[in-house]
Amino acid sequence: MHARRALSLAATYAVLLIAVLLTLAPFALSVITALKTPRQFVQDGPLALPSPLTLENFTSLFTTSEGGFVTPLVVTLQMVAVILVGQMVFSVLAAYAFALLRFPGRDLLFWVYVATLMVPQVVVVVPLYLMMSEAGMRNTFWALVLPFVLGSPYAIFLLRENFRGMSTELMDAMRLDGAGTLRLLWNLVIPLNRPIIVTLVLITVVTHWNSFMWPLIITSGPTWQTVTVATSALQSQYASNWTLVMSATTLAMLPLIALFVIFQRQITRSIGASTLR
Amino acid sequence: MRPRSPVVGYLLLAPSLIGVTAFLLLPVLLAFVVSLFRWDLIGTREFVGLANYADLLSGGALLNSLVVTVLFTVIAVPVTLALGLVLATQLVRAVPGSSLVRVIVVIPWVCAPLALGVVWKWIFQPSTGALNALLGVRVEWLTSPMLALPAVAFVAIWQQVGYVSLFFQAGLARIPESIYEAARIDGASPLQQLRFMTIPLLRPTTFFLGVTQVVASFQVFDMVYALTGGGPEHRTEVIASLIYNQAFDSFAVGKASAVAVVLFLLLVVITVAQQRYFGRRITYDLS
Numbered sequence: 001m002h003a004r005r006a007l008s009l010a011a012t013y014a015v016l017l018i019a020v021l022l023t024l025a026p027f028a029l030s031v032i033t034a035l036k037t038p039r040q041f042v043q044d045g046p047l048a049l050p051s052p053l054t055l056e057n058f059t060s061l062f063t064t065s066e067g068g069f070v071t072p073l074v075v076t077l078q079m080v081a082v083i084l085v086g087q088m089v090f091s092v093l094a095a096y097a098f099a100l101l102r103f104p105g106r107d108l109l110f111w112v113y114v115a116t117l118m119v120p121q122v123v124v125v126v127p128l129y130l131m132m133s134e135a136g137m138r139n140t141f142w143a144l145v146l147p148f149v150l151g152s153p154y155a156i157f158l159l160r161e162n163f164r165g166m167s168t169e170l171m172d173a174m175r176l177d178g179a180g181t182l183r184l185l186w187n188l189v190i191p192l193n194r195p196i197i198v199t200l201v202l203i204t205v206v207t208h209w210n211s212f213m214w215p216l217i218i219t220s221g222p223t224w225q226t227v228t229v230a231t232s233a234l235q236s237q238y239a240s241n242w243t244l245v246m247s248a249t250t251l252a253m254l255p256l257i258a259l260f261v262i263f264q265r266q267i268t269r270s271i272g273a274s275t276l277r
Numbered sequence: 278m279r280p281r282s283p284v285v286g287y288l289l290l291a292p293s294l295i296g297v298t299a300f301l302l303l304p305v306l307l308a309f310v311v312s313l314f315r316w317d318l319i320g321t322r323e324f325v326g327l328a329n330y331a332d333l334l335s336g337g338a339l340l341n342s343l344v345v346t347v348l349f350t351v352i353a354v355p356v357t358l359a360l361g362l363v364l365a366t367q368l369v370r371a372v373p374g375s376s377l378v379r380v381i382v383v384i385p386w387v388c389a390p391l392a393l394g395v396v397w398k399w400i401f402q403p404s405t406g407a408l409n410a411l412l413g414v415r416v417e418w419l420t421s422p423m424l425a426l427p428a429v430a431f432v433a434i435w436q437q438v439g440y441v442s443l444f445f446q447a448g449l450a451r452i453p454e455s456i457y458e459a460a461r462i463d464g465a466s467p468l469q470q471l472r473f474m475t476i477p478l479l480r481p482t483t484f485f486l487g488v489t490q491v492v493a494s495f496q497v498f499d500m501v502y503a504l505t506g507g508g509p510e511h512r513t514e515v516i517a518s519l520i521y522n523q524a525f526d527s528f529a530v531g532k533a534s535a536v537a538v539v540l541f542l543l544l545v546v547i548t549v550a551q552q553r554y555f556g557r558r559i560t561y562d563l564s
Contacts, residue, residue, distance in 0.1 A: 016372075016374070022435065023382050023384060023435075024384075027384070029396075029400065041405075046405055047411065094294075097290050102283075109294070113293075118548055119301050120541070122517040122537065123304075123541045124301060124305060125520075126308065126311070127303075127305075127308045131303070148296075149296070150292045150293055150295055181285055181289070206387055209389070210387075210388070210391070212390070212391040212498075212502070213498050213499060213517075213521070217521075228391045228499075235398070242402075245399065246396070249393075249395050252391075253393075256388060260384065264383070267387075
């Protein structure tokens with residue numbers, strides 16, 4: 001019995017070890033490469049450890065004309081911030097209306113919102129591009145954020161589910177005291193639903209920091225490039241300079257990995273819970 | 278609750294309603310309209326009826342990308358689900374250290390598919406890449422017509438397994454331990470327990486993951502763009518790549534919209550069919 005238990009424990013650890021190695025190897029390899037000089041990369045092959053250790057790839061991302069990653073970082077941060085604030089505010093307002101108010105056409109409208117969950121971004125990017133071009137907004141900051149800033153049906157759907165689960169007693173009491181809709185939202189609804197709101201904030205940041213297809217299509221040239229678009233452009237421009245390219249991918253991924261490690265409990269818990277529906 | 282004036286409701290909905298209408302409903306409608314035109318980014322706009330669809334079919338591009346997308350899905354989704362389940366069964370044993378592993382395996386999922394694609398493009402490079410150096414071979418992973426699609430699917434699997442395992446872990450945690458005790462007393466082997474208890478009891482989770490993963494893999498773009506751009510010889514040109522290449526390489530916006538319409542209808546059919554077919558079966562009587 002003991003032997004069998006030890007064996008199954010060993011099997012478990014074997015699976016976990018393989019999973020960790022396979023998961024981390026590409027990250028480790030790309031960081032190792034980013035810390036090498038181009039000369040060492042060519043001479044010693046892709047698997048050699050960096051010697052000498054150098055940050056020149058990272059510094060040239062920011063200082064030389066090859067990289068130019070300052071603008072993409074600023075653009076991406078601005079884009080994520082604006083989309084995040086807009087999406088959270090307008091989604092909370094809409095979810096509140098759907099969950100807690102009564103007005104004609106409410107359920108029909110909600111059904112329309114849910115139906116749009118089936119519309120993939122790939123299908124709408126070409127017409128969106130035509131609309132933005134027609135409006136003269138191609139390659140502008142507004143074109144990057146406008147399609148997303150007014151709220152997300154997905155967020156509205158999740159928030160509505162949570163808002164409906166709240167007890168109405170406190171709300172009625174606050175209303176009797178003469179509290180308006182906005183005060184009710186700010187002082188009661190949002191604090192009571194903090195977990196789902198934090199989850200949505202994280203999902204929104206991840207989604208839009210990583211977004212690529214729309215920024216690729218709607219921007220041209222370096223002015224409004226996001227980090228993902230700049231990484232892709234760098235790769236096609238300096239195809240054989242892998243040490244530089246790997247420093248760019250490291251930069252593109254590191255902020256989100258850090259964010260995830262800090263908030264992993266919130267993220268993993270909410271993912272598991274979302275299957276319960 | 279005292280019903281208030283409906284104006285408040287409409288006011289609160291107004292911003293998101295404008296967004297949904299202008300940036301989701303209108304573009305879908307526009308995709309249908311544009312698909313009926315020969316519409317080039319250079320300037321031509323001419324009504325041609327269904328000619329774009331006919332062109333795409335006779336040229337083989339649409340059929341090719343459908344086959345590529347289906348192949349990609351058929352490779353990636355089952356393997357992702359199977360590996361995710363295996364990983365989850367080991368993670369829920371909660372051996373010391375597994376909480377750290379649980380976090381690590383999800384890391385690829387939070388990273389930009391574009392950036393991961395670029396990293397893997399380097400790893401797959403024939404002479405300067407890490408994989409061939411590690412294996413001591415010289416294989417053209419991404420430029421050989423036979424290997425390119427499996428290589429792309431491999432990266433997609435690698436990115437998703439940890440994420441998928443989170444859902445399976447949650448599903449496994451909901452199965453009461455007492456059932457397994459009863460099975461052990463009755464002499465069921467671990468494999469029998471997996472086959473006749475765990476897998477059937479996980480059906481709701483598997484169904485949910487199956488639907489979301491299939492729908493997502495029909496839309497894959499960033500990773501393919503970074504790894505192959507659709508080549509070699511269109512062997513990895515998934516539907517989204519075809520849309521992009523038609524619109525922004527060939528500037529044939531009409532044709533691109535026709536492909537988008539086909540993809541949209543396909544996804545609607547998949548979603549509805551899966552709901553219809555599995556919807557009735559997802560509950561499993563626990564008592």
